[in-house]
Amino acid sequence: MNLKSHQLFFRRFTDLYRPFIQKTSEALSEVGLTLPQWSALRLIAEQEGMTPAELAARQFVEKPSVSRTIQQLLEIGLIETRQGQDRRAKQILLTDHGRNVYNGASAIIEKLEREVIGDIPEHEQNAMSERFTEMQRRL
Amino acid sequence: MNLKSHQLFFRRFTDLYRPFIQKTSEALSEVGLTLPQWSALRLIAEQEGMTPAELAARQFVEKPSVSRTIQQLLEIGLIETRQGQDRRAKQILLTDHGRNVYNGASAIIEKLEREVIGDIPEHEQNAMSERFTEMQRRL
DNA sequence: AAATATTAGTTAGTTTAGCTAACTAATGAT
DNA sequence: ATCATTAGTTAGCTAAACTAACTAATATTT
Numbered sequence: 001m002n003l004k005s006h007q008l009f010f011r012r013f014t015d016l017y018r019p020f021i022q023k024t025s026e027a028l029s030e031v032g033l034t035l036p037q038w039s040a041l042r043l044i045a046e047q048e049g050m051t052p053a054e055l056a057a058r059q060f061v062e063k064p065s066v067s068r069t070i071q072q073l074l075e076i077g078l079i080e081t082r083q084g085q086d087r088r089a090k091q092i093l094l095t096d097h098g099r100n101v102y103n104g105a106s107a108i109i110e111k112l113e114r115e116v117i118g119d120i121p122e123h124e125q126n127a128m129s130e131r132f133t134e135m136q137r138r139l
Numbered sequence: 140m141n142l143k144s145h146q147l148f149f150r151r152f153t154d155l156y157r158p159f160i161q162k163t164s165e166a167l168s169e170v171g172l173t174l175p176q177w178s179a180l181r182l183i184a185e186q187e188g189m190t191p192a193e194l195a196a197r198q199f200v201e202k203p204s205v206s207r208t209i210q211q212l213l214e215i216g217l218i219e220t221r222q223g224q225d226r227r228a229k230q231i232l233l234t235d236h237g238r239n240v241y242n243g244a245s246a247i248i249e250k251l252e253r254e255v256i257g258d259i260p261e262h263e264q265n266a267m268s269e270r271f272t273e274m275q276r277r278l
Numbered sequence: 279a280a281a282t283a284t285t286a287g288t289t290a291g292t293t294t295a296g297c298t299a300a301c302t303a304a305t306g307a308t
Numbered sequence: 309a310t311c312a313t314t315a316g317t318t319a320g321c322t323a324a325a326c327t328a329a330c331t332a333a334t335a336t337t338t
Contacts, residue, residue, distance in 0.1 A: 005261040005265055006252050006256040007252065009267060012267075016278075017153075019275060021153075052286075052288095060158050061324085062326060064327085070287095086286080089333090090286085090287075117145040125147070129144075129151040129152075132151035132152055132154065134257065135255050136151070138257055174295090190316090191316060201298080202316065203297075204297075205316090207317095210317095227304045227315040228314090229315085281336100281337080282336080283335080283337080285332100288329100288330080291326100292328100295325100299318100300317100301316105303314100305313080305315095306312080306314085308309100308311075308312090
């Protein structure tokens with residue numbers, strides 16, 4: 001089996017994803033969050049007042065899927081919503097409790113990520129991040 | 140929002156995955172394959188006689204999940220099974236039809252991957268592949 | 279200004295793909 | 309011989325995604 005460079009690249013890329021996500025999911029279960037919830041919580045924490053449509057676009061999922069995740073986060077009190085200037089759109093905000101949970105979960109994810117990244121030099125990490133971004137633009 | 144290198148790395152890494160997989164899934168639908176089917180078909184093509192347990196381990200999924208995918212591939216005539224030396228284990232083989240579908244799908248995936256990888260130099264692709272492999276070992 | 283098109287978000291329903299539990303049969307270890 | 313582990317299957321369940329349809333708000337076109 002002789003793979004070309006790009007074939008090998010994507011094979012390894014996809015091979016890394018699933019085990020990584022499984023570990024992430026496992027780690028998140030300690031703070032009672034699912035992957036979609038964490039993904040949303042994190043994006044909201046970084047961009048207060050984000051709308052569901054923005055969240056959906058950012059996560060590459062459809063609006064009803066986001067609607068559901070938001071509902072879950074509302075129910076466990078991690079976020080709240082308010083009406084935006086555009087009366088169709090809701091803005092999503094973290095609650096104090098949400099901020100605490102976000103901080104706790106961040107620490108856990110940080111730990112995992114550090115383990116996985118190991119001693120890859122920072123400049124290399126950054127270079128790879130750049131490449132991922134370029135590639136995403138081509139999709 | 141100031142992310143550390145490893146945080147940015149994993150953000151970009153996961154950000155690339157979903158759109159890439161969506162495109163891959165779309166491309167595969169032209170030849171009537173789902174992602175799990177393609178993943179299995181490809182691995183079987185590369186390692187004739189692979190067992191379901193090997194496939195499950197290789198894909199990071201549980202055996203019943205593989206059992207189902209195999210059933211699907213059997214039903215559309217892309218694979219066949221035979222008994223191995225160990226009478227518990229089945230060996231999976233591509234049919235001629237399976238080989239044809241595999242070749243067709245490979246060409247399609249190849250095209251997509253080339254688009255996405257763009258003009259990233261080969262040596263860089265290889266270096267990144269290496270890094271992915273290292274990281275996977277740490278999981 | 280009115281009509282039409284598009285967008286925001288929700289609800290309902292469906293599908294997919296993963297998981298666990300349980301089981302039978304075969305093999306390996308004690 | 310007995311017990312433990314492994315291989316694969318079946319059944320059942322869950323989570324998370326999707327599409328279709330809808331109401332309300334905004335933007336664009338007529």
